Amino acid sequence: MNDSERPFGAVPDEDDLERLANDLGLGLSRAELAEYTPLVRRRLDAYSRLDELNPAPPPWRPRPRDPGAPPAGRADPRDGWSWRCSLRYAGTGPLAGRRIAVQDDIAVAGLPMRLGSPLLSGFAPAEDATVVTRLLEAGAEIVGKTAAADDCAARIDADPGMADLPGHYGQGGLNERNACNGRNAPNGHDGANAPAGLNGQADMYGQGGMNGREGSNAPEGLNGREGLNGSDGLNGSDGLKGRDGLKGREGLNGHDSLNGSRALNGRDPAAEAVPGRAAEAEAARARDARSGTAPAAVPRPRNPHDPGRLAGGPSGGSAVVLATGQADLAIGTDHGGELRVPASWCGCVAHKPTYGLVPLTGAFPFERTLDHLGPMARAVADCALLLEVLAGADGLDPRQQVDLGMRGYRRYLDADARGTRIAVLREGFDIPGVSEPDVDAAVLDALDALAHAGARVEEVSVPLHRDGPAIWSAVAQQGMTDLTLRSDAAATNWDGHVEPELVRHHRRARWTRPDALPPSAVVTALAGAYATARFGHYYYAKAQALARELRRRYETVLERFDVLALPTVPMKAPLCTADGTAAAVSLAYDSARNTMPFDATGNPALSVPCGFSEGLPVGLMFVGRCFDDETVLRVGHAYETVRGPLAAPAMRRLEGRTSRA
Helix, strand or coil, rough: CCCCHHCCCCCCCCCHHHHHHHHCCCCCCHHHHHHHHHHHHCCCCHHHHHHCCCCCCCCCCCCCCCCCCCCCHHHHHCCCCCEEEEEEECCCCCCCCEEEEEECCCCCCCCCCCCCCHHCCCCCCCCCCCCHHHHCCCCCEEEECCCCCCCCCCCCCHHHHHCCCCCCCCCCCCCHHHHHCCCCCCCCCCCCCCCCCCCCCCCCCCCCCCCCCCCCCCCCCCCCCCCCCCCCCCCCCCCCEEEECCCCHHHHHCCCCCCCCCCCEEEEECCCCCCCCCHHHHHHHHHHHHHCCCCECCCCCCCCCCCCCCCCCCHHHHHHHHHEEEEEEEHHHHHHHHCCCCCCHHEEEEECCCCCCCCCECCCCCCCCCCEEEEEEHHHHHHHHHHHHHCCCCCCCCCCCCCCCCCHHHHHHHCCCCCEEEEHHHHHCCCCCCCCHHHHHHHHHHHHHHHHHEEEHHCCCCHHHHHHHHHHHHHHHHHHHHHHHHHHCCCCCCCCCCHHHHHHHHHHHHHHCCCHHHHHHHHHHHHHHHHHHHHCCHHHHHHHHHHHHHHHHHHHHCCCEEEEEEECCCCCCECCCCCCHHHHHHHHHHHCCCCCHHHHCCCCEEEEEEEEECCCCEEEHHHHHHHHHHHHHHHHHHHHHCCCCCCCCCCCCCCCCCCCC
């Protein structure tokens, strides 16, 4: 391993430590620095020793396997797949004969892990996620990894050379002729197509502030004498941290590094020759191209009921392959609604388990207190079956409780709705500027059907539910920024298992491919970084306290009822448009108004199709007490029985030659 790959390839000098001390607000004198420098160097000897040590391989090392291949052309007309394979261990078990799709952000050893963007192109994990091992040992056949498109963005690149690619972040419009007929393989060409990178010429925050000389025009500003981004503000000489600006003389987080003035000895060893500037990032992409590791275009799933509409993300690919019969079951992650929103828009079932019920070891994290992983299927009973295989502590994920009180979820399923107590959550309906009346009506009709079948259905109010998205946002924005951008997806103060090579690859990729970060991630990162810079983690702590309060208020209602009921998503799947970043990010937020609160509280939540409006599916969500997933699944199964088979309109063909039946 050369110096550029070591955490500290060169020992720090006094100037390095002065910059770091300023970053930390320590204010050390030159005499103190001279005293501390040799002591720090001795402390860093531990890292050199770590380079000589390697942990024992995990006991679940994967067996030899066929690495599979990208999907080809018309074999994947709705662009649901990121990678195709056939992995199978046992011929017997509860999942024998079942074809299972795994979301792209869950590790399958030897298969690409892209996170729905070109960011991690070239990386394949060496280990299976815990849930993948459990699937294979239960007899399942893993038939591919599904495309994990970022939120709801559907940007169309202005470059005509890329217009026909069904990719991600400007790799192709969904209404382009060749993209719609499936003639182009989803993994061709270079997926990194942004004009010059997110960071431009002067790093993420630039040398001169974010918005110009006078900033927000407030008389005293937020971060200095002259305003938010003025000459003395966030990036100026008198920012939050005093004489040298918020994080030192060179900008919010340093001129050349996200987390230090100039990193160590003027460079970031993990990024080495690419310290965050567009020119060097471009050079890195050129090296990728010469070495054959250039990022491939990432498929963007199309809604199975109308290819001109969004499937939702990042589990949109899983929902698509289920709805089109290309897989029997699927697994995916849910941090703010990523399982349930696509299920609602594509017409399948998704269950977000109680927080900590299913291990996320081997799944890429978003924010450790929001991370969930769960099943998707075409029926509730199949979700219950899959949850039996997935659930349980693995000893490697600190999100989990040791004693989970495991249950066989299928044995709790009951087709009889009589006596079921359902609380209709008023605040989940008629959300101003967001809810569509026909969606609310379809959900209420479904609940009326349950009432006629003998369920007790009553309206309740939890006013704080409307503030759930704000609570979630404060946790997500600062937590995601700290974990994935500042801590390279590894984090500290946490003893969970993370594959070290993923950490190194992710860190390097962020510098070589800054333009691969999706718009929603950029907005989240900037909002989180600003909140932390201005207020520290005060609002993060307050939001976590409010999340506990919101959970308590839900649980108070659930003392009298079995489940809460509300629309999964307040609107039907929207059209794919080129309305720009602002519209895409707003849509991602609005579509998750009812799902985000339950990621913040950890309550189990199940989305079940309850009908169609204008030919598009509508989802009904049942929410239960923490670690009472069996009741949520029971009520969902009872509703399916009352509802009967859904008469889905015929799906439009991609070529547009036929309309709905």
